[in-house]
Amino acid sequence: MSNVKGDVAVDVAVLEQALPNAGLVADANLASYAVKGAQPLVVARPDSIEGMVSVLTSASRLGAGVIPWGGGTRMGLGNAPSRYHVALDVQGLHRVVEHRPADLTVTVEAGCTVQTLQDTLRESGQYLPIDPALPAQATIGGVLAMGTGGPLSTAFGLPRDLVIGMQAVLADGSMVKNGGIVVKNVTGYAMDRLYIGSMGTLAVITEATFKVTPLPRAEATVSASFGSVADAVSVCNAVAAQGLPLLAAEVLNHVACTRAGLGGNTGMYQLFLRVAGRSSAVTRSVDACASACRDHGAETVTSMDDATSAAIWKNVADIGWESEPPALALRMLGTPAQGAELMALAGHDPDVSATLSATRGVVQASWASDATPDDVAGYIAGLRSSASAMGAQVVVESQSLLEGVDAWGPVPDGFAVMRQLKEQYDPQGLLNPGRYVGGL
Amino acid sequence: MEPLIKELRQALGRRYVMQQPEELLVYEYDGSVERAAPQIVAVPADTEQVSQVVSVARKHGVSVVPRGAGTGLSGGAIPAMGGILMPLTRMNRIIEIDAEQRMALVEPGVVNIDISKAAEPFGLRYAPDPSSQKACTIGGNVAENAGGPHCLAYGVTTNHVLGMETVLADGSVIWVGGRQHESIGYDLRGVLIGSEGTLAVTTKVAVRLQSLPELVTTMLAIFQGEDEASAAVSAIIASGIVPAAIEMMDKLTIQAVEPAIHAGYPADAGAVLLVEVEGLRESVVEEAVEVQEICRASGATEVRVADDPAERERLWAGRKTALGALGRLAPSYYLLDGVVPRTRVMDALRRIREISEEYGLPIANVFHAGDGNLHPCILFDERIEDEKRRSKEAGGAILRACIELGGALSGEHGVGLEKQEYMDLCFSEADLEAMARLNPGFGSGETFNPGKIFPTGATCVELLQHPAITRLGLDAFV
The missing domain is CATH 3.30.43.10 (Uridine Diphospho-n-acetylenolpyruvylglucosamine Reductase, domain 2)
Known part of the structure; x- marks a missing residue:
């Protein structure tokens, strides 16, 4: 090659x-x-x-x-x-530059893995509430370049919401900074927001400062099985409405459950609700989540504490990436109200492993290398046409080149501005040329 | 000017385009100390009219300064270079509250607190609560990326805005972000929030709503000195509790507040901390006990606790009326907005005391201690030219001190006109140049709010145009 x-x-x-x-x-x-x-x-x-x-x-x-x-x-x-x-x-830049536990901030180089950072923070009873797949390999720079959220985004928003400062190198080699090590800062434009989620097409992120969070004193997971995604989503809405300390709420189809080693019955959807806080609050939240599940027709409801709970979420975050990147993965982006429908769209293929971030309307679907749909281009075109009708997007991720498939689909509103921004920050088109939305 | 006025009147109707000096007067100031008059005030009713104003302005080479309620404290809504001032206060509809998706869609002129009021029947609220929340608008909040006392636990405006409908300099209307929590493409939403009205005009905002807490407990702790109070703040954070708010008032503020509202602060109190914890009943009860213990261990002489709304309101009263009360101590004040890492608050207060002595001006401090977001309030008399000059110099010295302590120029008020000449304390030429490229990226040119944020090398006074002032004389509106 x-x-x-x-x-x-x-x-x-x-x-x-x-x-x-x-x-x-x-x-x-x-x-x-x-x-x-x-x-x-x-x-x-x-x-x-x-x-x-x-x-x-x-x-x-x-x-x-x-x-x-x-x-x-x-x-x-x-x-x-x-x-x-x-x-x-x-990855040559992999230091945790400065953790200031009393300030609840950490500055870290882009090549540091998520796991290394979390291990450092844990020594002081803190963590960065992001949970990408494969944390031992995924780097902070990569997570920010992608900008997408994991299950913890339910409570903490996207990675961008945790960033308070950034250092990056632009395409022409100029090193730039914005923000700082303070948790509240409106000094100048929020340039970090431009670079985060731009997939390295505007700048190479070299260092970021985050606000971090104390580790919760206790956590638990309530799991229940439902015949319909909509019922599982209703539970999440009910739980959120009660103001319970909900860290994550994911609905898994049976393939996803099986791959994560979490059981799973064909045709059923398994809801996982993660709550955390003081043990008294967790105890009550578990009861409230369990009754919400029963109220919405759950067939079986179980709950798991602390270490067991944390282990489940490690597996859930890795779904599709259990040991290596999947042959084909889709990320479907809709409104929270469209989540169940998107999940149903993705679930048409019997081999798909699908998870829904229930309060966020984001579906992640993946296929093992031996089980991808026969006509991938046709399959994706069909899915996109249904998603587009709802105003949702389908992002395609695959290791190999897929003929006739654009990874991003139709360009979003404001694309003309995005192209002008690319022109400003990388006029020669050197960074990740052609890979991002609309060829940015 | 006449053809421009004519076209604007065609678009908006005669009464919504103003140009008489007496009509322009109320639009030449905001919450900051700067003033400058626009040539025209145009008040659109909807997105289409905003687009028309922008297109007409562009055609005539005139700039547009968007304005909300004018409560901003850094001169963001001051038409520094004249032109068209465009208040968005007629666009004040709450279009939709979607309780299940926990989202509200509102127009930019909606007052911050009105979103929470509209959401309350659904058990929801909009979290960011600038101190001016009863007056300031969501459009202004978006422009300034506004904060507030409760941002300690929940973050600032950018963390709560899902998307905006936006009018660009060519008059086109786009959505950035939206009802979706994730979208593809560059985060134009995140870039526009906090861009101080310099890149585009917000015409609709989709905000996240959050559940009202089950229980809120407010504690007021009285300390002998600022150092003890600062130590208590650090100890609370170190204990793993992240309160919804931690606010501090210093001795001078207490002395102003006490005669005004008779809160019962001891005459010798050196500092007062307000700590609010909220959430599930079980957590709140435990955290409140721990916060009280920490405050006492750090030297609090008294801790008052309230969890019913009326009592809580009473504890907050001193904090909320503090700025007004400071008016009792001097005819004018200059309210600053610096930020330092929260562990450096004690050092920052010490530096501010030194600066106060050095410049011979009293400085009161009432601020968001949990975030390290300081609001030193320099007391002076603006009729005395020398005091006015010293107040500005002392302000500069405080901002420099914040930077030296690892902080930044503004925690929540923005740069605007106030701090543009200090930007090179924080940023290199390359940093500022990278920021400046956003303007051509959005195709904004000189269309929106020119003369802000970036250093000009000129002082504010030189920069501003004062047509109304020169016509009417300063005394006309003092």
């Missing part, structure tokens, strides 16, 4: 000469940095911010296409790159 129709002037020798101080990885396994079949010419793994600046400055001078890499757990996202010369591995 070779690089995709690259600029002929950019070859390995030119890059090696141009990137002397950028942490070029000698004898890098280029295949392990392939994106949809495209391989880079070189891999750079700088271990300092200066090195990062150096890579991007040189790449910009050469007009080389750069794809930033974190832990690589979500590299199946997006379209095939239109140019790919340099794999920029940010």
Whole structure:
């Protein structure tokens, strides 16, 4: 395999000469940095911010296409790159820079894994309430570049809601900062919001500061099985309306349940409600959740405490990514009220593993490599047409190139502004070229 | 000017386009100390009219300054370069409360507290509560990314806005974000919130609502000094409790408040902390006990506790009337908005005391201690030119001190006109240049609220145009 129709002037020798101080990885396994079949010419793994600046400055001078890499757990996202010369591995920047427990803040480099960060925070009885799949591999930079939420987003919002400061390097190599280490800050534009969720197409995130949260004193999970998704969603709405300390609320189809090792009966949907806080509040919340489940016709209701509860959620967060990225995954984005309908749409395929973030209207569906739908393009086109009719989006994630499938579907409202922003921040189109929404 | 006025009147109707100096007067100030008059005030009724105003302005090369209730404290709604001032207060409908999806769709002119009032019958509320919440509008809150006492636990405006309908400089109308919790593409919503009306105009806002807490307990702890009170704040956070609010008032504030509302603060009280915990009954009861213990252990001489609404209101009364009460101590005050890491509050207060002595002006502090968001209030007499000058210099010294302590220029009031010349204390040229690229990205040009946020190298006084002031004389509205 070779690089995709690259600029002929950019070859390995030119890059090696141009990137002397950028942490070029000698004898890098280029295949392990392939994106949809495209391989880079070189891999750079700088271990300092200066090195990062150096890579991007040189790449910009050469007009080389750069794809930033974190832990690589979500590299199946997006379209095939239109140019790919340099794999920029940010894992050389992996320090927890400063945890200030009394300030409830932490500053961390982009290449630090979520797990390493959580382990550091736990020593002080705190955590960052994000729960992406494969936390031991997923990096903070990757999570922010993606910008999507996990089950804990039910209570804490998206990763962007926890960010209070950011350092990034723009496509031209300029290092920029915004925000700081204070929890409330409106000094200047919220540039971090632009970079978060932009999939590395505007800047390479190199460091972020977050507000963190004390670990709850107790937690529990209530689980119940329902014949319909709508009933499970009604339970979540009822629980939320009572003001219970609900951290997460996910509905799993039976394939998802089985893959997460959580049982599961064909045709049934399993609801998992995670509550946390002081033990007295947790005890009452468990009772309230259980009765809400029974009121909505749950067949069996169980509850699990502390360690068992936490273990369940580790598995739920990993669904589809149990050991490695799935062959095909879809993320369906609707309003909270559309969740049940989206889940029903996704659930048509008997092999799909599907989860619904019940108060958020986000469905994650995935297929194991041996079970993807026969006509993927046709299947996705059908799904998209139904979703579009509801105003919902379907994002396609796959390791291999899918002929005739755009990863993002129709461009969103405001796309003209997004294109102008890309023009402003990456005028040469060097960062993740062609992979993001509408070819951004 | 005449063709412009004519076109605006065609779009909005005669009475909603004003240009007489006496009509413009009330629009030349906001909650800050700056003033500048617009040439025209145009008051649209709906999104289409906003779009028309923007298009007409663009065609004539005139800028538009969107305005909510004008309660902002950094000059965000001051038409620094003149042009058209566009109040959005006619657009004040609550379009929809969706109790099940816990969302409200409102127009920008809706007053902050009215969202919570409309949501209350459904057991819901809108969490961010700026101190001006009885007057300020949600559109202004979005522009400034407004905060408030209860942001300690719940975050600021950006954490509660799902999406906005927005008019761009070319008059086009787009939605950024929406009812969905996740969407694809760049987070234009997140960028526009807090952009101080410089990039686009918000015409509808979809906000998240949250359940009303089952129980709220408010505690007022009286301390001998600020250091003890600050230590109590740190100890509360360290214990793993994140109260809904932690507010502090210093000795000078207490001395102003006590004669005004007779709260019963001891004459020698050095600091008062207000701590509010809320949530499920079980948690609140336990946390309230722990907070009281921590306050006493940190040196509180008295802790008052209330959990019924009337009693709680009484404990809050001192805090809520503090700014007004400070008016008893001096004819004018300059209210600042700096922020430091919460563990540096004690150091910041110490620096403020030094600055107060250095500049010979009393400075009162009433602020969001749990967030490290300081609101030093410099007392002076604006009729005395030298005091006015010193108040500005002392303000600058305080902002510099905040930066030195690892903080930032503004926690919740914005940069506006007030702090633009301090921006290079926080940001490098590259940082500011990256921010400046947003403007061409949104195609905004000089259309919206020009002359704000970025350093101009000029002082505010030089920058501002004062047509109404020069015509009518300063005394006309003092």
